[in-house]
Amino acid sequence: MALLQDLIKQIDDETLRQRIMMEVGKLTKQKKFGLVFEEHLPECTPLYDVEIRIDSKVALKTGQVSDIYIVRTIDGDKVICEHKIDHAQVEFALDELVAIAEFGEPIYPYLKPIDMVCNAPDSDLWHTLIEADNYHALQLLEYLYAGKVDCIYIDPPYNTGARDWKYNNDYVDGTDAYRHSKWLSFMEKRLRMAKKLLNPKDSVLIVTIDEKEYLHLGCLLEEIFTEARIQMITTVISAKGVVRTGQFSRVEEYIYILELGNSSVQPGIYNMLDDEIKKEPDRSIEWLGFRRRAPQAKRNSRPNQFYPVFVSNSDGRIISIGDVVKHGVDRNSIPVPEGCTALWPLSRDGDERLWSLVPEQARINFEKGYLRVNNWNSEKRTGTVYYLPSGTIDDIENGKAEIVGYNADGSVEAKYHSEGTTPPKRVWNMKTHNAETYGTNILNAIIGKRFDYPKSLYAVHDSLRFYVERKKDALIIDFFSGSGTTLHAVNLLNAEDGGHRRCIMVTNNEVSEAEAKVLMKQGIKPSDEEWEKLGIARYVTWPRTVCSIEGHDVNGNPLKGNYLGSNIPMADGFKTNAAYFKLGFLDKASIRIGRQFREMLPILWMKAGCFGPCPVLVDQKVPEYMVLPENRMAILNDNSCFKRFAEEVGNALEIETVYLVTDSDADYRSMSKGLNVKQTYQLYRDYLDNFRINSRR
Template sequence: MALLQDLIQQIDDPILRERILQETDKLIEQKKFGLVFEEHLPECTPLYSMPIRVGSKVALKTGYVSDIYTVLRIDGDNTICDRRETHEQKTFRLDEIVVVAEFGEPIYPTLTPIDAVENAPDSDLWHTLIEADNYHALQLLEYLYAGKVDCIYIDPPYNTGAKDWKYNNDYVDGNDQYRHSKWLSMMEKRLRLAKKLLNPTDSVLIATIDEKEYLHLGCLLEEIFKEAKIQMISAMTNKKGSTRPGQFSRAGEYFFYVFMGNHTIEQVNDNMLLSNDEDDESEQTITIWNSLLRRGTAALRSDRPNLFYPIYVDKETHKILYVGDSLALEENRNNIPWPSTLPSSAVICWPLRKNNVEGRWQVGQDTLRKRMAEHRVKAGQFNATTQQCSIVMLKDKQMEQIENGLLEILGTDDSGAYVVAQKTGDFDSVQNPRTIWVRDRHDASVYGSTMLRNIIGGQKFTFPKSLYAVHDCINFSLKSKTHALILDFFSGSGTTLHAVNLLNAEDGGHRRCIMVTNNEVSADEATALTAQGYQPGDEEWEKLGIARYVNWPRTVCSIEGHDINGNPLSGNYFGSDIPMSDGFKANAAFFKLSFLDKTSVALGKQFAELLPVLWMKGRAIGKCPVLNTEELPPMLLLPENKMAVLIDETFYSEFDNEIRKYSEIQTIFIVTDSETAYREMIRNYDGKDCYQLYRDYLDNFRINTGR
């Protein structure tokens, strides 16, 4: 019904439009049961890389993308266009309009390289970021990985009406009788494609949502994934709560798990399920060690002056040498005398917060000295930026866990502190994660917004997920699947790839992540850019979009271990001894989804442009190859990518001889128009993945349309 209403809105005659709307309202004044929602006009996508020709369907770059014109004539820099709905002819400059693709039309996508980061040249593991409308990206991914994805994690727009980003977080249509229709219509299209990507025998889809749409998303998942097992997790993601006037403050969200086939949740050590201490929002050396620096409320020197005192540490051995006495509030810390007995390698550690604001320790010096004697305190690595060492301790809660057998003491280190680990081999301490998660590390304010701001600066993205919430979501499903393929097609700020890299660093895994996000700018920035004369597609506009302004910079910085200004990231990742400044032994490639001309592809004129797609279909092994010559070679042997392409079939004998030399090649592409010849050529390649070009590619996108 909403499709009809969308069409009615395009009627220029206001009296006729109102009359027809009144009649359609009568038709829909009937009670509905279950998840019934109104379909909308199919989505349209601007194709900025496609040339404008006579006959092209176009829209204004700054207009409504579904307000479509047909190009009748091109006269220099101007075009004469016919508006589809009214047949009114208008003249536009070429730089004012863009070619559009309507939902259901065959499209022929490819990937245009934008950038790459390589921090593990000896590794063949490459992650990918695709800048695209995610519906068309999912169509491409269906061609590449149908039935091969192990985990899909998505954090879709919550339909709150927010316009911080134009990532269409406002899917409510004023014409809808049912206010959730447009959002549901958008999600349904994408989830149906997502289902085709998942391994039907063993995979999981994880979707996060809040109370605005969780009921409707749950019903939609039940409808699309009828054969799957579905559970919903409740998680605290904002301890302070998001204030809503006259309502309860929202402190949590919901995570839907959709289990395909035989997929099950991994069992975990029991203390992974415990809530962290409320005072502890710090980065820790390992899970059970807590920062001595006070966080949260009453955390300044002026709040508890007697808890401001120096701790002297040998920066080379990390041994605590001496604990000084507390300073009076009026005393300047820079004026205290230096103990003459300390070695030259000693440094002084103060309870300093960000920007050198004077904080305070959690316990007094006498208590600290007592805990040192009990092997409960130690110093971390020396930080060259702050010129200090972090100080951590075992709290009473951890001592109780030692007594209860959840933790065990393995001995003492060189500084005299306990070496403590989670106890293993105890059946009672291993169980399935529970359906209610209350963990400090899942706080999106501290480990989402603050962490992202520390990496790329400024408030460039609102409400990113906690890194550790996403890490745990994936870890509970893929802990033992160290070579899993993970997809996030609402990737926003890039948390998912960050979490996958952290998980790989923890257990030596080889999990691969594909992220998809559009490159929309925020509503405010769009207004400012338009006022300056810029339009979507202009470089000044594009560089401020989500993909290029937030996601990719975060990806590069987290992999290389520095912030956007090149300064080393400080601290360790929560729950591990992995320094953030070490980065990750990982590689990632950044692509923009582009579109090709079907005829040119069929004639073999766009092989170079298709090469990144072939690389991804060959499981994205090694660095994406680039063809730097206009003249195509008869064959392309890429053992470092474990793939090969026969471009000229008359060279098959030579190609076959070369293939036999490289046992590592697992993916083979054959360019031929003959199905019979193709079958004959691949007869000796049992156990390898073989594809016929360009028929395999063209047929896929010609047939799989109108879905």
């Protein structure tokens, strides 16, 4: 309905506009069911890199990007514009305006290198930070990594009403009647793009949220990810809580976990309900009761698992395993060896139940010392049969648990020398997840007080570890990266186990509303250097990334303390590298082919896997070809050089990805057959057309 109202406002005839609004008002009173939210006008895109010309669509840098004007004349730095809806003509200064693209109009992205940190020159692992509106970044990432991402972790705006996020470049607050529908519209577009990135055979989406939108978000996730297994974690982020007069104190947030394909949680040493290790080192193996406890485990359900276990009257040692007693045969009619007692799988009230194994397997396990009787009472001749489950037996036989002796009854005594794992629970109450102690305090120690409410480093670390612990080459994306906690956590995981996981972060470079007001009073506008340097990407995310990798704060002082759980000194930093890019947009009509190719190189580098430092082309001349072993990629621009190119590629065994620039599908197929590499891609000679977004190709 909001979209309809936005469109109605564009009707020039006031009488018709009012009549339609009246009819729409009647429609809004009809009852709706399910997750129904208002579609809004799609978000427009400011194009700061595109030159403003006659007939350009523009908006004020300090206004709503959806408030569109058409440029009619340009005289020096004075511009006469016509409003798109009411056609009123207004004069602006040229530097007050920015070119824009409406939804559906093609735009041509490129990645502009901003900075890099190299703390492991011998490593080919490079993380990336992309400064961008995340919707357009996701469109580009779809081209690069569709179906290849192992894990997406996001912490989206919680829509608290605190004017901390924007829709169409305008802050959304608690007084906005369409606050919830704008948030859902905003999230739906991005989640649908995220789904295209995830590997459908084995990947996970992790989304954090609080009470304001968790119900709506759950419905939205179920609607988009119909094939996923969805769970919701309740996680305590501050035990002292947020006091609310007359209400319960809030201590928790929520984490949605969406598992695709074969993805599954890996157990750890904590059950997450508390921070005590449940299976400490040098612990004894666990014996389980041999009688099955399930209510349906009755004698007639599995007749081959009802039989006697004969034990010595004197000490309760198992003497032998009897045969199956068929259903209908009275168990008391079974003869018992002299000096023995028959133990049966009976419940406390005397119901006939089942043992956990058939007699043949029970005899094998008994001979190996994996079956015994506990709590034997020689007077009453009662005791309980215990056994080792198959998992524990496997641990003994593969050396994970060591036999340290045998009991008098012949049963084994065995111990685990390392910590064991336990299934995590769906309520997390870990001290290390405290957002203030291990989020705010860690961040402030690195960059000072520049960002409110960062996640606990260890909360993100644990969330990721459950799914990428065994994927040491995992690709992880966070397109609401905020203060950069996700990359910090990925680097910590890699440092702990020698992993090679790669992280791509995406964040905009917005300043807070309060900062924006101060800057505008000073005549400073978006895209001005004074404005940009205070944006979140440049003032928070990237400084944290550089400092945590190099092991110092923003003033150059070594970081203090060790990372919890691993005792890795923070001052050691991490042996890794990261590149920082800004997503920009080019004017296809005015960009020469040489510059097109130069601006496309970072995108090709990312698609090839981000190996080694991103290559740079100094001049604007398009090379005949490039063979880049350090980056594991090669590019052929001139087909007449294919023979020489193929020979060099063949000699460079590191090359995995080859780009062949040709408009001919037949030429591409012919050339790709002559290359023994992991993957080849066809690129069109008009380079920007390869990466057109915002409209269908």
